[in-house]
Amino acid sequence: MAEVSLREVRKTYGDVKVIHGVDCTIADGELLVIVGPSGCGKSTLLRMIAGLEAITEGEISIGGRVVNDLEPAERDIAMVFQNYALYPHMTVYKNMAYGLKIRRMSKGEIDARVKRAADILELGELLERTPRQLSGGQRQRVAMGRAIVREPSAFLFDEPLSNLDAKLRVQMRVEIKKLQEDLGITSVYVTHDQVEAMTLGHRLLVLNGGVVEQLGTPIELYERPASVFVAGFIGSPSMNLLAARVVAEGNAVELPGGDRLPLANGNSGGQAGRQVILGVRPEHLEIADQGPSAARLTVEVVELLGADTLVHGHFGNDRTDLTVRMGGIHDLKHGEVLPLKVSPDHLHLFDSGSGARL
């Protein structure tokens, strides 16, 4: 049980800056997901918390104790690795007990803890097997068990589900969430998968090129992305991002084809005449049966997913690409033209230079 806090944490390899100053406090019992594309420094950040990478600048503390110069074993953390990193020659039981044995815990206590973890993770039958006799999902559980028996101040997960097949991944995702909430242990979870991030995290830290793009709850990130990057990264299918211009009156944006979309009152903010990036989520575009439509979409590809339909097409003179997500099944044909509308509340404006939210 502990709070984990990062203050101005930086990492450089020689001249290369990998992490550009991360500030973040993870509350006791919270699950923070660090999410970003590959190479954004998210694993490096996690490994710095774990003590596997040195901290170039800044301070990391766990449970109020600065851990910058402590060995991983002294930081009171447990880590679940991407490839599980189980000891191949040890049985499941020994894998889980190893860390406790090194800490000179009594045999009885080790046994009790391993049995308890095995119960939680339903590993009871497998305790005498070696990792190679286990399936991917079972190995994953053992790796979790190894973390649980330690009863640490914090769990660190490094893309733990990326080696599992899609179905198992969803199942384990739910289990991890449940487990984390039951145990109430502060956790940091690294992933590149935005669905995993959205479903698991109490809060998300979006990292891009070593810079924190946004820190917030999943809903905050979805409803008010702080930058073009977050807007495009969170949500599936990803947000439509269009080059647009705020009209002279400041109460609407003009799309490439000349169509205009009215802005909600608070949205224009004296940006009259300015070039912006307009973001609209595919699920917020609707077919305008009557009344004014914003854009007329020419259908190119239709993806029927059952629960909903994804329509890819283009609109306007310069054929700007657009994706629309509609609930249910829609039988649309190639070349068909759809009039679309969107509520002003669902428009996101970003600075076309910096990408920051306006």
Next chain:
Amino acid sequence: MVERRGWLTAVTHLVLIAGIAVLALPIYFAFVASTVGLRDIVEPPLPLVPGPFLFDNYGEALLRGVTQAAATPVALMMFNSLVMALVIAFGKIAISLLSAFAIVYFRFPLRMFFFWTIFVTLMLPVEVRILPTYEVVAGLGLLNTYAGLTIPLIASATATFLFRQFFLTVPDELAEAARVDGAGPLRFFADILLPLSRTNIAALFVILFIYGWNQYLWPLLVTTEASMTTIVIGINQMIAPGEDQTNWPVVMATTMLAMLPPVLVVVFMQRLFVKGLVETEK
């Protein structure tokens, strides 16, 4: 497996049988020669079936030796050879494991320099450095000792290189998991790396035991006392120079005895040996 027709199977078997015959026949003759009297050998034709002196010849070889070679009993020679082979095999494995561990898992100044120094010595066979090595061993007063016999042969680039390659295939995350679990470097080495290297160690042991057992040039240089003679040297000394009569049956008994330990090592460790060569356990 490729499916074979009847006549192909026959050909395959013929070739294999021929191969076995080529390999086994000399050994069989050596065995026959070690069971007959001296006169049976010297006078043609060569006997084709074992004679009645099996126990006499082997007993004489083991306990008394052949007179020309200052009569060192073969039992003592075998003991010397065994000590040499075992010390070389275990010594090499221990040193190579530790040096490979250092090179792969630790970042110390001149690390690559040391690695390349070790690697370059691969290209220098024992014969090239044998005179300076002799000088050093003689200077340390190690002539006619087990230490002098074995220590210079223990440093091994080949085995270090082999273990280095193996350690490189062990995922880094295993070392990191051990670190998070609180295992120090030596603990990691003993609890994780060593058990994982088990089959490699076994394969290497077989190779090195035979290498040590068959050493000729080095023991020839550093041992001059009869009590330190190894069996490979001993066989050579048994063959009488000039006009003296060589006691061939006893010499043959000695060669049969000399063959025995390597054969036993291969037979008993064959399963692990093959596993170590073909499989990486991860």
